[in-house]
Amino acid sequence: MLGILAWQGLVAAFHVQEFLLPKPTVIARTFWDERGMLWDAGIYTFKEALGGFALGSGLGIIVALLFAAYAPLGTAFMPFAVAANAIPIIAFAPIMNDWFGLLNPFSKMAIAAVLCFFPVLITTLRGLTSVDPRAIELMRSYAANRRTVFRRVRIPASLPHMFAGLKIASVLSMIGAIVGEYFGGPTTALGVTILNASAYTNFPVAWAGIVLASAFGILFYSAVALAERLTTSWDPSRRDFRTE
Amino acid sequence: MNESQPAVSITGVSKQFKAGVTALTGIDLDVRPREFVSLIGPSGCGKSTLLRIIGDLIEPSEGTVEVNGKPAHRARLDHDYGIVFQEAVLYDWRTVSKNIALPLELLKWSREKRSARVSEMIDLVELEGFEDHHPWQLSGGMQQRVAIARALSFDPALLLMDEPFGALDEMTRERMNLELLRIWDASGSTIVFVTHSIPEAVFLSTRVVVMSARPGRVAAIVEVDLPQPRTGRTREEPRFFELVTEVRERLAAGGADLVGAEAEVEAS
Amino acid sequence: MATIAIEQPRQRRSADAARGAKRVGLVLVGLAVFWGLWEAYRWIGESLGITWPFTVDEVNMPHIHEMLSAFTKPLQPGGPTLLHYEWHWALFTAKEAVVGFLLGGAIGFGLAVLLAHSRILRRGLLPYIVISQTVPILAVAPMVVVGLGSKGVEPWVSVSVIAAYLTFFPVAVNTLRGLLSPDPRSLELMRSYAAGRNDVLWKLRLPASLPFVFTALKISATACVIGAIIGETPASIQDGLGGAIVNFNQYYSTAPERLWATNIVCAVLGLVFFAIIVIAERLVLRRAPEHFA
Numbered sequence: 035m036l037g038i039l040a041w042q043g044l045v046a047a048f049h050v051q052e053f054l055l056p057k058p059t060v061i062a063r064t065f066w067d068e069r070g071m072l073w074d075a076g077i078y079t080f081k082e083a084l085g086g087f088a089l090g091s092g093l094g095i096i097v098a099l100l101f102a103a104y105a106p107l108g109t110a111f112m113p114f115a116v117a118a119n120a121i122p123i124i125a126f127a128p129i130m131n132d133w134f135g136l137l138n139p140f141s142k143m144a145i146a147a148v149l150c151f152f153p154v155l156i157t158t159l160r161g162l163t164s165v166d167p168r169a170i171e172l173m174r175s176y177a178a179n180r181r182t183v184f185r186r187v188r189i190p191a192s193l194p195h196m197f198a199g200l201k202i203a204s205v206l207s208m209i210g211a212i213v214g215e216y217f218g219g220p221t222t223a224l225g226v227t228i229l230n231a232s233a234y235t236n237f238p239v240a241w242a243g244i245v246l247a248s249a250f251g252i253l254f255y256s257a258v259a260l261a262e263r264l265t266t267s268w269d270p271s272r273r274d275f276r277t278e
Numbered sequence: 279m280n281e282s283q284p285a286v287s288i289t290g291v292s293k294q295f296k297a298g299v300t301a302l303t304g305i306d307l308d309v310r311p312r313e314f315v316s317l318i319g320p321s322g323c324g325k326s327t328l329l330r331i332i333g334d335l336i337e338p339s340e341g342t343v344e345v346n347g348k349p350a351h352r353a354r355l356d357h358d359y360g361i362v363f364q365e366a367v368l369y370d371w372r373t374v375s376k377n378i379a380l381p382l383e384l385l386k387w388s389r390e391k392r393s394a395r396v397s398e399m400i401d402l403v404e405l406e407g408f409e410d411h412h413p414w415q416l417s418g419g420m421q422q423r424v425a426i427a428r429a430l431s432f433d434p435a436l437l438l439m440d441e442p443f444g445a446l447d448e449m450t451r452e453r454m455n456l457e458l459l460r461i462w463d464a465s466g467s468t469i470v471f472v473t474h475s476i477p478e479a480v481f482l483s484t485r486v487v488v489m490s491a492r493p494g495r496v497a498a499i500v501e502v503d504l505p506q507p508r509t510g511r512t513r514e515e516p517r518f519f520e521l522v523t524e525v526r527e528r529l530a531a532g533g534a535d536l537v538g539a540e541a542e543v544e545a546s
Numbered sequence: 547m548a549t550i551a552i553e554q555p556r557q558r559r560s561a562d563a564a565r566g567a568k569r570v571g572l573v574l575v576g577l578a579v580f581w582g583l584w585e586a587y588r589w590i591g592e593s594l595g596i597t598w599p600f601t602v603d604e605v606n607m608p609h610i611h612e613m614l615s616a617f618t619k620p621l622q623p624g625g626p627t628l629l630h631y632e633w634h635w636a637l638f639t640a641k642e643a644v645v646g647f648l649l650g651g652a653i654g655f656g657l658a659v660l661l662a663h664s665r666i667l668r669r670g671l672l673p674y675i676v677i678s679q680t681v682p683i684l685a686v687a688p689m690v691v692v693g694l695g696s697k698g699v700e701p702w703v704s705v706s707v708i709a710a711y712l713t714f715f716p717v718a719v720n721t722l723r724g725l726l727s728p729d730p731r732s733l734e735l736m737r738s739y740a741a742g743r744n745d746v747l748w749k750l751r752l753p754a755s756l757p758f759v760f761t762a763l764k765i766s767a768t769a770c771v772i773g774a775i776i777g778e779t780p781a782s783i784q785d786g787l788g789g790a791i792v793n794f795n796q797y798y799s800t801a802p803e804r805l806w807a808t809n810i811v812c813a814v815l816g817l818v819f820f821a822i823i824v825i826a827e828r829l830v831l832r833r834a835p836e837h838f839a
Contacts, residue, residue: 113569114576120764120820122772124684125787125812128795128805133600140599209682213776216688217795225685232688240689248681335734354740361738367731371753371831380749384739 061245064238072227072239076246079211079224082139083254086146087207091200093147094154098196102162102188112159119152127214136218146210150203154196161195162188197262204258208251283347284308285436285468286332291341292493293327300493301327305341307487307496309468311435314459316471316479318525319489319497319532325472326440328494332470333361333438346435357385359436360429364444366421368413368428375400375409378428385432399427402461419450423457430465437462437469444474452510455481459508476529480521481508488525490532497532500525581610608803613810616803628804632790632811639778639786640815642702643770646709651766653710654717655759661718662725662751663743679715683708687777702786705777712769720762724755760827767819775812787812 065072101108127145134141165188173183215225224243231240286309293302301324309315317325330336332343334354345353353359360381368377375396382392400406403423413421422442429437443451455478462469473479479486483502490497502521504512512518588609591602600606617629657675661668687708694704728750736746778788787808794805 110572113572117573117817117820120768121813121816122768122775124772125775125791125809128791128798129809132795132798132802132805133606144599205682209684212682212685216776216779217792228685229688232692235692237689244681244685244689247685251682330734333738335737354738357740359738361735363731363735365731367735369732369750369753371756381739383749384741384745 060238061241065242065245068239068242072224072242072246075222075224075227075243076250078139078220078222079142079215079247080208080250080254082142082211082214082223083146083207083250085139085143086210087150087203087254089143090147090150090207091154091203094151094199094203095158095196098155098158098162101159102192103184105163108159108163112156115152115156115159119156123148123152124210124213127210127217130214131218137220139223142211142214142219142223145214146207149206149210153202153206154199157199157202158192158196161192164195165191193266194262197258197266200258201255201262204254205251208247208254212247283311284344285311285313285346286470287344288328288332289342289344291328291331291338291343293324293331293336294339302331302338302494305494305496309470311468312466313485314462314469314471314483316473316483316486317489318473318476318479318486319494319529320491321474322492323489324492324494325489328489329438329440329470329472333359353436357381357432358434359438360432360434361438362422362425362429362440362442364441366413366418366425368421368424370413373410373412374405374416374424377413377424378431380428381432395431399431402430402464403427403457417450418446419454422446422454426458426461430461430467433465435467437467439469439471441472441474443478451475451478452513456508456510458482463507476522476525477513477518480504480518480525481513486521486525488528488532495532498528500528584610605799605802608806612803613806616801616807628807632787632808635785635787635790635808636811636815638702639771639774639788640819642705642777642786643709643774643815643819645703645706646711646773647713647766647770649706650710650713650770651717651763654714654762655721657714657718658721658725658755659747661722663747668722675715675718683711684773684776687773687779691777691783701778701783705774705783705786708777709770709773712773713766716762716765716769717759720758721755724758725751727758728754756831760823760831763823764820764827767823768816771812771816771819787815 101111124145126148130141130144134144169187169191170183173187178186212225212228215223216229219226221227221230224247228240228243228247231237231243286307288305288307291302291305292300294300305328317328319325327336331338332345332350334343334350343350346356346358348356348358369380372380375393378396378399379392382395387395396409400409403426405420405423405427408416408420413424416424425442443454446454458469459482471479471482473482480500480502481504486500486502487496488498488500489495500521504515504517504521584607588602588607590596591607596602617632618627620626621628621631657671661671690708691701691704694707695701725747732750732754733746736750739745741749774786775788775791778786779792783789784793790808791805791812794801794808798805
């Protein structure tokens with residue numbers, strides 16, 4: 035709240051030019067005027083992000099489970115996954131557009147999916163393989179077979195790590211969808227709307243679009259965080275550190 | 279340092295914590311220079327708290343503590359004591375030599391003085407050859423030796439030790455006890471030593487201070503008249519067993535739950 | 547009387563070298579596998595006429611050797627090779643990323659040191675810092691570039707600002723975590739030495755924070771490169787990789803291998819930045835082996 039008031043004050047005080055940083059009141063009014071168009075665009079883009087998130091994270095989890103079950107595969111592949119995470123995957127967005135068609139939402143979904151895949155894979159795999167060996171020894175002493183150990187020890191223990199990856203992915207998927215649209219997309223998409231508004235120096239609309247994008251991003255992140263709290267309330271290692 | 283003046287003088291010290299817990303009440307204790315005094319008592323009797331009060335790491339609720347004739351606060355600022363914890367608390371990013379040199383750096387000693395003193399300390403704790411090792415490359419006993427070397431590096435008159443050998447296995451512990459006595463003799467310092475182990479307390483000390491269960495009080499003081507220097511054989515002497523038994527009985531009288539042990543002793 | 551130490555320092559060096567060689571070998575094998583899979587998919591795709599998820603033809607999936615040979619071909623007839631251009635574009639983008647990295651890193655680090663010493667500041671500022679990251683800066687990139695550009699700021703500076711924005715948060719958060727990581731015993735030890743706040747900072751907190759800082763730098767290095775590339779695209783800055791991507795994308799159907807070649811250069815740039823940090827970490831950090839990734 036304080037921040038928004040400060041924003042309003044600063045803009046007025048420094049006569050910041052309208053196009054750089056419009057007053058929040060201006061943005062709010064624009065938002066209201068254009069709410070239909072903006073909301074539809076937001077939903078369109080959010081669907082892309084969601085689809086990409088589901089695809090990328092799902093694949094990441096599946097591959098992580100595979101690698102955890104067959105250890106040599108995992109240790110061999112892990113460095114590649116870490117390296118792949120260092121590649122600016124977003125630079126491949128134009129190629130995705132060419133493959134799947136500029137106007138096809140799947141092209142943006144694909145970008146979001148690839149962005150989500152690696153962080154989720156890395157964190158989930160780390161979670162599955164970093165179990166306290168004594169917990170596993172305990173299960174063995176109960177004559178539990180490998181599958182049971184996997185199910186009852188590794189998977190629950192990996193949940194905090196997996197959720198850390200999912201939270202990262204939730205943010206990345208939205209960014210991936212929007213930036214993917216910067217390289218081209220239908221005018222019904224939020225990213226395209228923002229870009230066009232900037233190009234025509236209609237900055238209030240552009241900022242309204244950004245605020246909406248941020249809102250969707252926060253919402254998505256919070257949803258994942260909520261899911262995490264509901265499923266892992268037992269975890270003592272979750273510290274009181276808000277960014278986690 | 280004045281020989282007749284106590285090294286540590288504790289008068290009427292008590293400590294209450296915020297949760298309403300009274301850790302210590304009415305502690306009066308004097309430690310003479312060059313003594314080796316052990317504090318022993320059941321868990322929660324406040325012995326570690328008392329040690330920290332001596333070191334001015336915790337403030338007493340009542341009473342005063344004097345170290346080397348000064349208030350404890352002043353003594354800390356003047357670096358009159360060194361402290362060793364149960365965990366070695368060494369810095370992973372420093373070699374053994376640099377770990378030992380840490381207090382000397384803080385005291386702004388020159389580089390030549392520092393390296394000369396570090397060599398002395400390494401010889402003292404018998405870690406020659408390990409100067410450039412890192413803490414994780416050393417065993418638990420060796421890490422504690424580094425911690426002791428570090429605590430003594432600036433030649434304090436007083437050494438405070440909070441169960442320093444508690445995390446070690448029995449054999450290493452007995453070896454370290456002999457080591458510590460040798461170091462004590464060579465350095466001429468006064469030692470206040472907190473421990474859970476009755477044999478260790480008797481073996482090391484000139485006096486054993488038995489504390490009662492919470493709220494902690496001085497239940498008894500047992501003079502250990504075993505001959506110096508103590509050796510591995512000392513543990514096998516009859517007088518040793520007598521003293522251990524005396525300490526154990528005082529502990530039980532002070533409220534420590536030793537009923538099982540008492541019954542065993544009765545039966546034999 | 548001395549107990550045998552657990553490890554000897556000398557042996558570790560040769561073990562490290564062997565591990566390094568194995569890693570390089572693994573990378574080459576991996577690349578070879580990827581190459582094989584690519585060509586195999588293309589061959590199968592063309593033979594079977596696969597159209598889902600995307601049509602497999604020479605435009606959508608150029609041969610890898612075509613992508614690589616594109617580097618050797620001139621961009622314009624009789625002019626310098628593509629590699630020549632890519633090299634300059636890569637340097638340009640790298641410059642933006644490095645400036646952003648240093649700027650964001652310095653701000654993040656300084657902020658962390660400040661916050662480590664004041665609980666009040668921590669409670670007050672941390673929420674804002676977190677919120678600042680929910681703004682998808684890459685989405686704001688076009689406006690930052692246009693906005694600052696109208697004030698006479700050169701485009702590449704705006705891009706550096708974007709890269710700095712992406713850097714400062716991971717660095718600040720992780721450095722703070724590292725500065726606050728020493729356990730109470732270590733702090734008690736410092737108190738027993740009557741050490742002042744400055745001594746505690748330089749001798750304890752800062753060295754203890756280094757592993758955390760490097761974790762952040764690894765994230766930031768990648769983020770800077772991404773930020774620089776994306777930042778260039780909306781304004782179509784001609785001198786960098788982002789601009790090249792936009793241009794080659796326009797002419798994709800006529801010369802697809804050029805876009806792919808540029809993407810390869812982007813990937814290499816990201817990896818180089820990452821590798822530099824990893825190497826720096828190995829050199830600077832002398833910690834217990836389990837602390838490394």
